[in-house]
Each structure stands twice: as C-alpha cells, then as structure tokens.
Amino acid sequence: MTKSLTTFKYLSFDVVGTLIDFEGGLTSCLKEIGTESGVEVDGEEALALYRAARYSDATDLFPDDLVRVYLLIAPKLGLPAEKAYGERLRDSAKSWKAFPDSVKALADLKQHYRLIAMTNARRWAFEFFSKELGNPFHAAFTADDTGTEKPDPAFFHQVFDFVSSEGASKDDILHVAQSQYHDIGISRQLGMTNCWIQRRHAQKGYGGTIEPAEFTKPDYHFTSMVELAEAVRIANEN
Structure with a gap:
C-alpha cells in the first residue's frame, strides 16, 4: 500500500x-537562432535530435554540454554550426x-x-x-x-x-x-x-x-x- x-x-x-x-528553453533558443538564420525550426524534431546527441559516450556535464550538442544538431536543423551559437544555447539556461x-x-x-x-x-x-x-x-x-x-x-x-x-x-x-x-x-x-x-x-x-x-x-x-x-x-x- x-x-x-x-x-x-x-x-x-x-x-x-x-x-x-528545459524543453521550452531549448526550443525557444533554437527557434530564435533559426529566425535570425531564415530557418524554421520544428520543436519536437529539435528535441529528438537533442536527446540523441545528449545521451552519448562523449557527454559533458549539463548544461555545459549544450555547446557540443548544438554543433552536432545544428547541421541537421539547417542552423549555422558555429561555437558561438552553442555557447548561446548553453547560456540560455540562465533565463529558462x-x-x-x-x-x-x-x-x-x-x-x-x-x-x-x-x-x-x-x-x-x-x-x-x-x-x-x-x-x-x-x-x-x-x-x-x-x-x-x-x-x-x-x-x-x-x-x-x-x-x-x-x-x-x-x-x-x-x-x-x-x-x-x-x-x-x-x-x-x-x-x-x-x-x-x-x-x-x-x-x-x-x-x-x-x-x-x-x-x-x-x-x-x-x-x-x-x-x-x-x-x-x-x-x-x-
């Protein structure tokens, strides 16, 4: 009982x-980057890619690992694969x-x-x-x-x-x-x-x-x- x-x-x-x-925080930041880049980001697709990238043998502590994750998923979302954007995603945690x-x-x-x-x-x-x-x-x-x-x-x-x-x-x-x-x-x-x-x-x-x-x-x-x-x-x- x-x-x-x-x-x-x-x-x-x-x-x-x-x-x-955190899902809202992640997708919001990625969509902002997408808007600036002229790309429409699908939130659920982004989360699926994030999940696959995050849970690998090469992970770092969260949310620092978002820099690495971003560089992996950005090309698949049509976003610029630049470290500065990964750092932006990491730092977005401060305002989730x-x-x-x-x-x-x-x-x-x-x-x-x-x-x-x-x-x-x-x-x-x-x-x-x-x-x-x-x-x-x-x-x-x-x-x-x-x-x-x-x-x-x-x-x-x-x-x-x-x-x-x-x-x-x-x-x-x-x-x-x-x-x-x-x-x-x-x-x-x-x-x-x-x-x-x-x-x-x-x-x-x-x-x-x-x-x-x-x-x-x-x-x-x-x-x-x-x-x-x-x-x-x-x-x-x-």
Whole structure:
C-alpha cells in the first residue's frame, strides 16, 4: 500500500524538466537562432535530435554540454554550426522559466516538507533555476556536488546520507520527478516512494528525455505540480 502523503518529512525533486521548462528553453533558443538564420525550426524534431546527441559516450556535464550538442544538431536543423551559437544555447539556461505552477506549488509544499533539489545540472546553472523557483530548497545536490548524475545510485545515496545526518532515512523522502529514466525507475529500485509528474501527458513521446528501457508505475502520478500540492493539502485536512 502506498504511504500517505502526510508521512513524509522531505520531498526530493528533479529540477530540470520537472520544475524548470528545459524543453521550452531549448526550443525557444533554437527557434530564435533559426529566425535570425531564415530557418524554421520544428520543436519536437529539435528535441529528438537533442536527446540523441545528449545521451552519448562523449557527454559533458549539463548544461555545459549544450555547446557540443548544438554543433552536432545544428547541421541537421539547417542552423549555422558555429561555437558561438552553442555557447548561446548553453547560456540560455540562465533565463529558462519555471513551469507556470512550479513556484506556487513549491511554496505550498514547503509548509509541510523540507524540499531537496536533486539535479544533473551544474551548480552554476542550478543557482539560476533556484532563483527562478523562489529559492525554496532546504538542501540541493548538483552534478558538481555529487560527482555523478542520476540515474547513478551514488547520487541518491548522497541524499540518503544527508537526511540521515538530520535523523531521518530514505523512507522519509517522497521523490518527485518527470523523468522515468533518470528518476522514477532508479528511485523504485532503491526502495523510495516516488511521484511521477507527467509533464508531457498531452504530447507523444519523451521529448528531450531519454526513453527508459521499461516503464515504472509510480506510487503517485500527477500531470502537474499543482495537482501534487492539492493532494497534499487534502491529505493534511483529513
């Protein structure tokens, strides 16, 4: 039986794709470059190319890796394959927007839990994301802090060690994420309770996120952060 939402002390969050609209940020920047170059960029095509380029053996930490990725996908999109444009795509992360429901939902959830960010992004980028989200986090773990990326179990174990230092355990954490590949599957394998925020529920495919080898049925399933916040509110009133 799935544990009640009232039993958790912490909510751990994937950030990019769950709270920050990275697909919108990526495609917006690529379309701007396309407009300047007289090329119409299809957003879904760009995301598919990004996904294929991003998940290779030559990847660097995110979002620094966007420079390399851009140079790979630009010719296929008809865009100028110049490093300066790749750097522009990387730097666009500084202005990526939160999903419309993220800030309010996090503020509401913060009244009930300690919020932990778990992101494959580098610390420099996370600082911009956190500010965009209203700096709601009790603690944050980035690729720079952990030396690895999800779905590596080592990333999660560092979070387990942190909550242990505060007298809690992984059983006190509800892990919230949109990525089946990076978060939902591995959190299940590690014995965590998880919550899938299906951001692409109205779209086909996995967009900019790698497709999992197999689908993991989550403990909780919502299509938005506001639905999670509302479920928590109701649980606390009952």
